[in-house]
Amino acid sequence: MAEFLQFCVSGLTVGAVYALVALGFTIIYNASDVVNFAQGEFVMIGGMATVFLTAAGVPLPLAALIAIAAAMVVGLALHRLAIEPARGASPVTLIIITIGASIFLRGLAQVVFDRQFHSLPSFSGDTPIQFGGAAILPQSFWVLAGAGIIVLALWAFFNRTLLGKAVLATAANRLAARLVGINTSFVVGFSFVVSAAIGAIAGILVTPITLTSYDIGTLLALKGFAAAMLGGMGNPLGAIVGGLAVGLLEAFGAGYLSSTYKDAIAFIVILGVLFVMPGGLFGRASVERV
Amino acid sequence: MLSTEAPLLSVADLTSAYGRIEALHGLSLHVGAREIVALVGGNGAGKTTLLRALSGVQPVTGGRVSFEGADITRASPHARVRAGIAQVPEGRQIFTPLTIEDNLRLGAYLRKDKEIAEDLERVYGLFPVLKERRRNPAGGLSGGQQQMLAIGRALMSRPKLLLLDEPSMGLAPVLVDQVFEIIARLRDTDDVTIFLVEQNAFAALSIADRGYVIETGEIAMSGPGNELLTDDRVREAYLGV
Numbered sequence: 130m131a132e133f134l135q136f137c138v139s140g141l142t143v144g145a146v147y148a149l150v151a152l153g154f155t156i157i158y159n160a161s162d163v164v165n166f167a168q169g170e171f172v173m174i175g176g177m178a179t180v181f182l183t184a185a186g187v188p189l190p191l192a193a194l195i196a197i198a199a200a201m202v203v204g205l206a207l208h209r210l211a212i213e214p215a216r217g218a219s220p221v222t223l224i225i226i227t228i229g230a231s232i233f234l235r236g237l238a239q240v241v242f243d244r245q246f247h248s249l250p251s252f253s254g255d256t257p258i259q260f261g262g263a264a265i266l267p268q269s270f271w272v273l274a275g276a277g278i279i280v281l282a283l284w285a286f287f288n289r290t291l292l293g294k295a296v297l298a299t300a301a302n303r304l305a306a307r308l309v310g311i312n313t314s315f316v317v318g319f320s321f322v323v324s325a326a327i328g329a330i331a332g333i334l335v336t337p338i339t340l341t342s343y344d345i346g347t348l349l350a351l352k353g354f355a356a357a358m359l360g361g362m363g364n365p366l367g368a369i370v371g372g373l374a375v376g377l378l379e380a381f382g383a384g385y386l387s388s389t390y391k392d393a394i395a396f397i398v399i400l401g402v403l404f405v406m407p408g409g410l411f412g413r414a415s416v417e418r419v
Numbered sequence: 420m421l422s423t424e425a426p427l428l429s430v431a432d433l434t435s436a437y438g439r440i441e442a443l444h445g446l447s448l449h450v451g452a453r454e455i456v457a458l459v460g461g462n463g464a465g466k467t468t469l470l471r472a473l474s475g476v477q478p479v480t481g482g483r484v485s486f487e488g489a490d491i492t493r494a495s496p497h498a499r500v501r502a503g504i505a506q507v508p509e510g511r512q513i514f515t516p517l518t519i520e521d522n523l524r525l526g527a528y529l530r531k532d533k534e535i536a537e538d539l540e541r542v543y544g545l546f547p548v549l550k551e552r553r554r555n556p557a558g559g560l561s562g563g564q565q566q567m568l569a570i571g572r573a574l575m576s577r578p579k580l581l582l583l584d585e586p587s588m589g590l591a592p593v594l595v596d597q598v599f600e601i602i603a604r605l606r607d608t609d610d611v612t613i614f615l616v617e618q619n620a621f622a623a624l625s626i627a628d629r630g631y632v633i634e635t636g637e638i639a640m641s642g643p644g645n646e647l648l649t650d651d652r653v654r655e656a657y658l659g660v
Binding site for chain 2: 291294295297298301302304305306307308309310311312
């Protein structure tokens, strides 16, 4: 039982990060039909920039804020320099552009930062909290609480603000959004900036547990994408559930079966689910857009 | 204010193309303030292309569009909404997952004034069925109700010029009459100028002060609405009599 609880907590912690990456995919996909494979790089930038700023003597909270701002600037640049000029290109072309951007950002990170693994000190110590026989790292609570706050903030933004509704309107019907005066190009740029901020926050929160390096983005983007597909592409609730599910599958796979194949176990289950439910757990009947 | 001669909207030699296929070949027309003008023509004549070009969501390859004397040929769609042009697009194009009230509220997206709530009540007064279901997703409305929502949404921007693309399409005949009655009334109650595009030439020309007939991207005929209604060529081609 203690073991089970332990796997649950570690699975949910990693899953929360996947959920945030999947949410980043979802926000950009809904606003623009683009699947942004540079989403994992935002997580990397958040963690790496915070590590290097704190090493340079900047206090952690300020370093974190600067890192988030840096990721947002990168997100905006990605939209303005790579996505916007290719407006009207097919989704496949746009996806290839984001893969290119991801490779570029990874290369840039090797130059700006370095090729080592880095960690951050835990925000509130490393003494595990004993709970039902399981030892829970205090940082896990930071990750889970951070993810929870982001989800609530996003919910309030989309349901309570006019700009949030304008983003939903753009996702629902781009032509109609333009006809009521919504600047859809701004909305898409905005969604890149928000997704970048979410990714960076995830990267900062999880670095004390999982470490970070210039190339963590690739696998995170893959896991986040798998989580988004599992939940149903374009569905925010699906992204959260999908992310947590992938994290739990990994933790249980590693704990009960084999840690060597933990990634494979998660992907096999996802393939199995998608085989039966091609739209994902919360998917729409049809995702084809004309 | 405008002098009576200066048209609210004027279009001169407008050309527009989809790739290499030109859809509008130098089209010219004008709409005066507080006029109801109908543009009738068959499928593929370029009616929707023209309205989309007027709203700035369809690229223009040549010619000039001016609104209240200002050149807006290259203006962005949101700049045109701000200037006072609203469109009720073909096929309604409502935001189906959003609530009816959110759809209407987004119609006033660019407005910052304090009278938005007042206008919302006015739209509900015009279309009481929308008020009953204001908290429901707009996708659950029937075709006629969606058309009312699309008109209400466009009115929420307080337009000077309302562009309507096929408001009668897909509606039961009794609803068609109702929708056209509302359109005709808007000019009097809201001081809105109306430019209406229709395949249902009879209904459109009946309420119009003036009409244009469009054929393959060009204006083929123009004149007062009732004259076009009795014109033999129009009757044969578009009224089926």
